[in-house]
Amino acid sequence: MKVYEGKSIFKGIAIGKIFFYQKGTQQVKRVKINDVEAEKKRYEAANAKAIEQLEALHAKAVKEVGEANAAVFEVHMMMLEDDDYVSSIRNMIETQQVNAEFAIASTGDNFSEMFSQMDDEYFKARAADVKDISDRLIAVLSQRESVGDMGEEPVIVVADDLAPSETVQMDKEKLLAFVTRYGSANSHTAILARTMNIPALIGVEIEEEWNGHMAIVDGKNAKLYIDPDEETLEKLRTEQQKDIEARELLSLLKGKEDVTADGKHIKLYANIAGVADVANVLANDAAGIGLFRSEFLYLEAQDYPDEETQFLAYKRVAENMAGRKVVVRTLDIGADKQVDYFNLDKEENPAMGYRAIRICLDRPKIFKTQLRALIRASAYGEIAIMYPMIISVEEVRKIKEIVEEVKTELTKQGIAYGSFEQGIMIETPAAVVMSDELAKEVDFFSIGTNDLTQYTLAMDRQNMKLDSMYDPHHPAILRMIQKTIENGHKEGCWVGICGELGADTTLTETFLKMGVDELSVSPSFVLPIRKIIRETSVQE
Incomplete structure (x- = not known):
């Protein structure tokens, strides 16, 4: 052994x-060709076939792993049609009179090397993606299977x-x-x-x-x-x-209440990225949705999703949840979530840059379109709206002004909407320090432990070199969570946790004893967390 x-x-x-x-790879040979136009057509046919394959893979992945995790195949489709990538291949075929396989392999190597040398972790990860799409094109041209x-x-x-x-x-x-x-x-x-x-x-x-x-x-x-x-x-x-x-x-816990052994009720919710994920939420018996990552509506679109598209998505989730709370986080792009049509500038430190609520307040037209869709959807279920990356009371007040403008517009247009809670993500040290004042402005806090950890420890959570030092259990993080809960409760705010720590079963008892009101986790963690909740006595 x-x-x-x-x-x-x-x-x-x-x-x-x-x-x-073993991957079905083979040596790509450089072959001089005489008919350039015919070779370009070979490449274009292979590209169309590769996109067809990726569409099928996307559909399969949506059924098996949900829309959010299937999004990688949409990224690959976009990369296949990227102007720079396509131009490089076509130009090589035309100017060097080489076969399509060689042009694709060379372009793939060049782009992969370029991405891998970048400082930004998001773009470094694209090196593997460009290699994958290049291999797929070559596999199509050589008529061999990839698996x-x-x-x-x-x-x-x-x-x-x-x-x-x-x-x-x-x-x-x-x-x-x-x-x-x-x-x-x-x-x-x-x-x-x-x-x-x-x-x-x-x-x-x-x-x-x-x-x-x-x-x-x-x-x-x-x-x-x-x-x-x-x-x-x-x-x-x-x-x-x-x-x-x-x-x-654990399956026997379906239908049971999320209540501690000494009678404290906890809201045990689930995180989702799209409409298709609701089935998983219901299958795992979550009491609601604590984080609907609305940015995936933008990541999956070729252009800004309009009000009606967003409204139908939010409405469908609200209706499917049949009166259970649905907390929708407003657009949170930037950092590792880039959307081409937003035309965001490359930043030296994107995790601390132009992202989330900063974009929304800077581009109010985009923000108001989403708010209109969300507020309209509140007529069809229990919608709550949550704002990410907050650092000040002034930001919250500005958001509330825009919300009131939207409500006034909808009322004048005779468009119905229901009541809805408004809350904020606590994911910056500034928000923790100001949580006593912020609690006076909103209905709830949801602690985003992923970003809170990286900002507090000053460590990029996507940097593999820091894995051994990156400690989400650091006493400073736990103290910040405790402080946020205490300050929220003083002003009547309910307080939840929607980051990865919410599903950390080694901390569930700790969070319950801190007084947390809600935990929102991946659907598959709902029943394991419910078991701990029901076995824990908060008083003890």
Whole structure:
């Protein structure tokens, strides 16, 4: 038996044989061509075919992992049609009279190298995307499949790396787990693994000779066992069975109240990115939606989504939730969420730059369009509106003025709307310090622990080099959460947590004892958190 360590992406246990996955790559040769126009047509046909494949992958991913996680394939489609990328390929075919495969491979290498050298982590991540779309085009031109046959039996897939398209195309009934040499915890493929509940390890020194060998992926302890002995096999089979039984027991909690052992009621809500995610919320029995990331309506569009498009999306979610609260965060783009048609300038430090509410207040027309849609949707369910990246009382008052303008306009036009709460994200140290004053202006606070942690610790949460130092459990973060809860309650605000820490089961009891009113988590975490809530006595 040999034991290898890696970094865990999803903490499950998988036992089975290894399938060593090799990409269907081949040497791309430079070939001089005589008919330039014919070669450009070959490229254009391949491009159209690649887009067709990505559309099919997107549809498949939406069903399996939801709209938010499927968005990567829309990004790939946009990249295939990017003017700079297309022009480079066409120009190379024309001026150098080379075959389309060589022009695509060269352009892909050039763009990938360019992105990887950038300081911005978002653009660094695009290096893998441009490589993926280039490989897809070359695969279409050479008429070969991009994903190999995994066989008939369920397997643990081992590979140097996996592109999102490869992960989605794999038969989930046959995919027990995956192990890769490369990749990051924030990559699209890692996000897909977590969404699909597939045990996964990255950063493992893999070997091709493992193909066909029995293995165990222990996501809990970030270990890979090759040819495990009987004792290890039996021990981890027992652990695996405990996990299965625990999930079955959790299903019995559906329909139960979110109330502590000593009677304190907690709002246990779910985070979503789009209309399609509501099914997951209902399946996991969340009491409401604590974070509807409305920016995905913008990220998935080719141009600014109009009022009617947004209204129909918000209305549908409100109706589907049938009277349960739906907290919609207003547009939060910038930093790692870039939208081409916003024409945002490149910034040295985008996480601290022109983003979220700063864009909305600077471009009131865009903001008012969204507010009109949201306020109209309040007539169809319990909508609450939440504003991100707040740092001052003045910002909140300005927002409330715009909201009143919108309400006045709708009333004059005879357009119905209901009552709605207004709240803010607490995700900057400034908002924590000012929370006593901010609480007088709004109905609720929702603590965004992801940004609050990076701003408080002065650490980029997407910088892999800082992983070992990045500590969301830092006492300073917990003190800030406590201070926010206390100041909110003094002024009658309910206070929730919608960041990643909300789903951290090691802190659930701590948050309950701090007095938090609401926790909003990924749908799959609702039942595990409910179990802890019902077993916790706040007084003790």
